Amino acid sequence: MASLNDPRYGFCRDCMAAQRAEGRRCHVCGSPRLLRHPELCRLSIAHVDCDAFYAAVEKRDNPELRDKPVIIGGGKRGVVSTACYVARIHGVKSAMPMFKALEACPNAVVIPPDMEKYVRVGREIRQMMRDLTPMVEPLSIDEAFLDLAGTERLHHDPPARVMAKFSNRVEREIGLSVSVGLSYCKFLAKIASDFDKPRGFSIIGEAEAKDFLADKPVTMIWGVGKAFAATLEKDGIRMIGQLQTMELGPLMAAYGTMGQRLFRLSRGLDTRRVEPNGESKSVSAETTFNEDIGTRDELVAILRSLSEKVSRRLKAADIAGRTVVLKLKTRDFKLRTRNRQLADPTQLADRIFRTGCSLLEKEIDGTRFRLIGIGVSDLSDDGRADPKDLVDVQATKRAVAEGAIDKLRGKFGNNAVETGYTFGKIRTPPKASPEELE
Ligand code: TTP
Ligand code: MG
Numbered sequence: 001m002a003s004l005n006d007p008r009y010g011f012c013r014d015c016m017a018a019q020r021a022e023g024r025r026c027h028v029c030g031s032p033r034l035l036r037h038p039e040l041c042r043l044s045i046a047h048v049d050c051d052a053f054y055a056a057v058e059k060r061d062n063p064e065l066r067d068k069p070v071i072i073g074g075g076k077r078g079v080v081s082t083a084c085y086v087a088r089i090h091g092v093k094s095a096m097p098m099f100k101a102l103e104a105c106p107n108a109v110v111i112p113p114d115m116e117k118y119v120r121v122g123r124e125i126r127q128m129m130r131d132l133t134p135m136v137e138p139l140s141i142d143e144a145f146l147d148l149a150g151t152e153r154l155h156h157d158p159p160a161r162v163m164a165k166f167s168n169r170v171e172r173e174i175g176l177s178v179s180v181g182l183s184y185c186k187f188l189a190k191i192a193s194d195f196d197k198p199r200g201f202s203i204i205g206e207a208e209a210k211d212f213l214a215d216k217p218v219t220m221i222w223g224v225g226k227a228f229a230a231t232l233e234k235d236g237i238r239m240i241g242q243l244q245t246m247e248l249g250p251l252m253a254a255y256g257t258m259g260q261r262l263f264r265l266s267r268g269l270d271t272r273r274v275e276p277n278g279e280s281k282s283v284s285a286e287t288t289f290n291e292d293i294g295t296r297d298e299l300v301a302i303l304r305s306l307s308e309k310v311s312r313r314l315k316a317a318d319i320a321g322r323t324v325v326l327k328l329k330t331r332d333f334k335l336r337t338r339n340r341q342l343a344d345p346t347q348l349a350d351r352i353f354r355t356g357c358s359l360l361e362k363e364i365d366g367t368r369f370r371l372i373g374i375g376v377s378d379l380s381d382d383g384r385a386d387p388k389d390l391v392d393v394q395a396t397k398r399a400v401a402e403g404a405i406d407k408l409r410g411k412f413g414n415n416a417v418e419t420g421y422t423f424g425k426i427r428t429p430p431k432a433s434p435e436e437l438e
């Protein structure tokens with residue numbers, strides 16, 4: 001039998017039995033879900049993402065839905081939040097207009113989102129992660145990074161086995177399935193978790209990283225959205241392998257700091273650390289436009305919706321931030337960041353938005369922008385956030401109103417209530433963005 005130190009070591013994800021180097025099924029339980037990899041016992045950065053999260057929670061709570069195509073969504077904008085894997089076979093995708101989804105899959109059961117429930121389940125899963133290590137960095141309601149380096153003595157198991165047991169525990173105790181990516185860095189752990197969904201477990205080792213990336217599209221790189229991919233395409237770059245042949249100097253000359261990111265990530269070089277809650281530097285959301293925008297009204301509308309996204313993430317993680325950061329990127333990729341420190345930490349969309357607006361005001365000078373982002377830094381837990389403001393009575397009223405809106409959204413979904421700023425102004429819903437690369 002292969003030992004833990006043997007590069008041929010493998011194990012069964014179902015019964016955890018150690019495996020011989022050969023054989024497609026577990027010699028103990030017969031399961032085909034075997035994990036083998038030469039770096040299996042060396043890798044310690046994991047990314048976990050729940051499978052079809054909202055839909056899976058609804059299926060769990062109503063077994064009649066189990067084999068049916070289920071779509072979560074609706075609300076005013078009428079888009080799909082998520083679809084279960086049965087509905088995905090018919091072509092239903094997140095962010096698709098509901099009428100299109102129902103054309104593709106007329107038998108689908110449509111369920112309005114129950115955000116309060118999903119936040120609660122997300123927290124339960126996060127707690128299970130924290131049972132493994134305090135080094136848990138949530139990225140969204142259904143996903144997080146874990147750094148398991150140095151936990152082997154505690155768990156008497158290498159990270160790969162700890163994560164396989166974790167995914168079994170989530171299935172058993174929460175009733176949901178997750179997919180796990182395991183690697184030596186965040187960039188590849190996240191790619192890996194998406195590679196073998198649902199119920200997946202993928203491993204990308206250091207030795208294979210460059211080859212693995214070579215034939216993948218540049219959009220796989222963190223921060224390369226549609227607009228930037230189009231710019232690269234114009235320069236004849238579509239595949240990560242092409243970036244691997246380019247030097248740092250020319251890449252930076254052409255694309256600024258983004259060039260450095262392309263250089264490093266294309267080669268699988270990513271030294272960002274997993275930052276547990278409270279230690280993470282900021283929570284932010286940004287969007288790159290299909291066409292550059294210079295008008296105040298359009299920017300403000302998008303800023304409002306991004307502020308709400310940031311606020312939702314802060315509230316879900318029970319944290320608040322004291323410094324509001326506005327980020328703009330001009331059409332020629334020049335970055336402008338502007339900060340303002342508040343008197344006390346906030347997690348309210350309204351305060352983030354108003355501060356962002358006043359920072360934005362000074363930047364409206366006819367320049368056209370390709371990206372806007374808003375975030376907060378100086379994070380702390382939410383105990384001291386947004387104290388009742390004795391001076392600004394209006395602000396208190398707005399905070400109360402926001403609490404009421406949150407409750408409605410908790411009940412009926414994020415799109416149930418739209419404020420005057422976003423209503424009707426946004427053509428495409430802004431995407432959540434990855435955090436900045438160090
Ligand atoms: P994702 O993890 O992106 O998607 P998912 O969990 O539904 O499916 P997958 O198996 O591919 O991971 O998002 C988590 C939840 O966030 C998702 O269940 C619903 C919500 N969401 C939206 O509301 N709108 C969106 O456009 C996306 C992508 C997700
Ligand atoms: Mg998911």
Ligand code: MG
Pocket residue numbers: 049050140142143
């Ligand atoms: Mg996710």
